[in-house]
Every structure is written in structure tokens, then in C-alpha cells.
Amino acid sequence: MNITAESVRNFIHEWALNILILVFGTTTLVQAFIVPTESMDKTVMVGDHMLVDKLAYAPSGSFSSLFLPYSEPKRGDIIVFRYPMDINQNYVKRVIGTPGDRVKIVNRQVYVNGKALAEPYKQHVFPANEPYRDDFPAEPPHELYNRMREQGPPMEARAAEMLAHVKDGELVVPPGFYFAMGDNRDNSLDSRYWGFVPRENIIGKPTIIFWSYDAPTADLVGYSTNHFVDLATNFFTKTRWDRQFKLVRGYPQE
8 A cells, every 4th residue: 555645644634633623623613514415325314414624625824734735626525515506505515527627427427528437426216317417418508508497597697607618518617616416316406407616615525424313304404393302202213323423535536
């Protein structure tokens, strides 16, 4: 095994940060995030309560960069970001395309810069192929625009932006933006449907699941009375003990 100084530094950073989060974490350094939907299943699941490293993608200074490996988001990273159509909502997805990348999907296979991605983390829950979802961007190109516009007037500008970046059957990610998708490919509202993720919308990188509870999306989002009753009666049986303190890692792509 080839152990480099960078890999050692990243390892130390990962565990040191997790300890700091658990003991001294504040909203300046980290943010708690509850996974409300199945879009990243089974990588992260509905009801996973995660801590998000807000420093991972922060600009680094000459001194701090010696200790904390700041970086730009990379292909394969899992990110939490403000949903571009409503910044009051936070989404968790996987980075598929970075600025300048050419992205396309052919029969459910993702290609970036002409290379098929190996994606052991993804899953497909529906057997039938769906043209727009599984062959992207849509052909002919105007179908991409029409499909996005179906979601209402707020999507029109986003649809036009996407269409403007389709070239030779591929979507070219513009500077300052990212293309993100859920691992649960058949059940994910992601960049295929609402466009690129602006760099400034990215909050951070999930690091660890500190608690996981089997509850429906409606309870997790709204914290209904039913949810508190459920917690009081089923805490021990519905807590996913096997996911406690599980690290959340990306899958580096070349």
C-alpha cells in the first residue's frame, strides 16, 4: 500500500474533525442535517442524522492549509447544498460533474468526458427504462427544455441555461457550477431536473451519521406530534443501531 503524506493528513483530519464535532462542535464548524428523502439510498438513508463539515470546501489561508485539507468539490464527493430553486431547503447529492466536465447518460450508464463511471454505490429500483431519466440530456435537445418547463414557470430560466450548455449530445458543466445526482437514480430529484448547483450554494461535506431513526419523510421534515409519540414508544426498536457513528465517504472518480 502506498501511503502518502496527503493520505495521512486526510486521515488525521477526518478523525480529528469527527472528535471535535462530537465534543466541541458549533454551527460555525459543522451543521446537523437530517436526510428526509430516499434520493441517496442506500449510501445515506431516510432518517440518518448527519454532521456536515462546513470547512471542507471553505477557502484556505496559507497557515490553515497546512493543517486542514481544504479542497474544491470533486467528482464522487457527497455534498450538502442549498437547493437552487429554494435556498431554504438543503439537499444531499453526489457530485457527478465539475466545471468543464462533459456529462451524459446512456441507458442508465453515466459518462463523464467520454469515460464510463464505475458507480458501485448507485441503485435502480424500477426495471423499466425511462428516456429522459436514463438517457440524458434528452434527444432531440429541445426535449430537455420542454421536460424541465413542465415543472412550472420558475424552471424556465434553469431550462434555458441547461439547454445552452448542451453540445454534441453532452451537457457541459459551466465554470462555478456542479452537476449532482442521487445514488438512488430512479427516485432522485437532481440536476437532471433542475439544473446545476452553484458553487456558493454548497454548504459542506457529510462526515458521520450520529443517529439513524426509521421514520417517514413527513415526520422528519415537520417534526409532527406523531413523530414525538413514535420516538417515545419506539426509540430503541426503530433506531438503526448498525448505522451509529458510521462515516460518510465519497467515491473518488478520475
